[in-house]
Amino acid sequence: xxxxxxxxxxxxxxxxxxxxxxxxxxxxxxxxxxxxxxxxxxxxxxxxxxxxxxxxxxxxxxxxxxxxxxxxxxxxxxxxxxxxxxxxxxxxxxxxxxxxxxxxxxxxxxxxxxxxxxxxxxxxxxxxxxxxxxxxxxxxxxxxxxxxxxxxxxxxxxxxxxxx
Numbered sequence: 137x138x139x140x141x142x143x144x145x146x147x148x149x150x151x152x153x154x155x156x157x158x159x160x161x162x163x164x165x166x167x168x169x170x171x172x173x174x175x176x177x178x179x180x181x182x183x184x185x186x187x188x189x190x191x192x193x194x195x196x197x198x199x200x201x202x203x204x205x206x207x208x209x210x211x212x213x214x215x216x217x218x219x220x221x222x223x224x225x226x227x228x229x230x231x232x233x234x235x236x237x238x239x240x241x242x243x244x245x246x247x248x249x250x251x252x253x254x255x256x257x258x259x260x261x262x263x264x265x266x267x268x269x270x271x272x273x274x275x276x277x278x279x280x281x282x283x284x285x286x287x288x289x290x291x292x293x294x295x296x297x298x299x300x
Contacts, residue, residue, distance in 0.1 A: 139200045141193070142290030143207040144282050145228050147182075147220065150189055151282025154200045155290045161273055162200060166282045167192050182223050186230050193231065197240065205235055205242040206293035208250060208285060245292055250285070253292040 137157050144151040154163040169185050196202065210224050235242045248258035254268045262281045269284040270277055272291075276284070 138203040140290055140293070141196055141200070141202045141205045142286045142293070143193075143205065143231070144285035144289060145189075145207055145210070145224065145231060146282060147185070147224055147227065149280065149282045151280060151284070151286035152192075152196065153283065153286040153290055154196060154202070155287070155294070157294070159272075159291060159294060161276070161287065163196070164276065164279070164283050164287065166280055182227070186227050189227065189231065190234050193234065197238065202240065205240055206289050207231070207242060207244050208289045209244045209246050243293055243297060245289055245296075249296065250288050250292045253295055254288045 139154055139156050139162060142153040142155060148169065150167045152163075152165060152167070153161060155161055167189055169188060207228070210221070210228065232242060232244075251260040251265060252258040254260070255264045257264070262285070265288050266281055266284045269287050269291075273287065276287075
């Protein structure tokens, strides 16, 4: 049986879930960056956040013997300014490079594909994705959207790329 790490990559709160071939939820949460110091440059803060994410991913890979990673592509329409898109692209690229260097395959799935698979509509709101995920995993009620988005990414990947 394989274990999969599912990520909803974010600049401030990356959600994660670990699921297996049977779609059992083994671990979930979000990377809590805590408060960043205002005297630091934004560039340094982003590097620290990226390193923090990579450290957390490394731990999850080891603890759960992850065989593959699924992550949600970012939605260009969700950002009001292009600098946020650039930084998110850098963070996501760093994660992909890290996974490549660890010889761990990964798949990026579009937000529209995730929404359509989980709710039936590619235009679903976060609240609708959340509600759909709670139908399968009621014990996670009260968790953040980042977490349910990560679970949704994993379920979509398992259901659409030829996994069990």
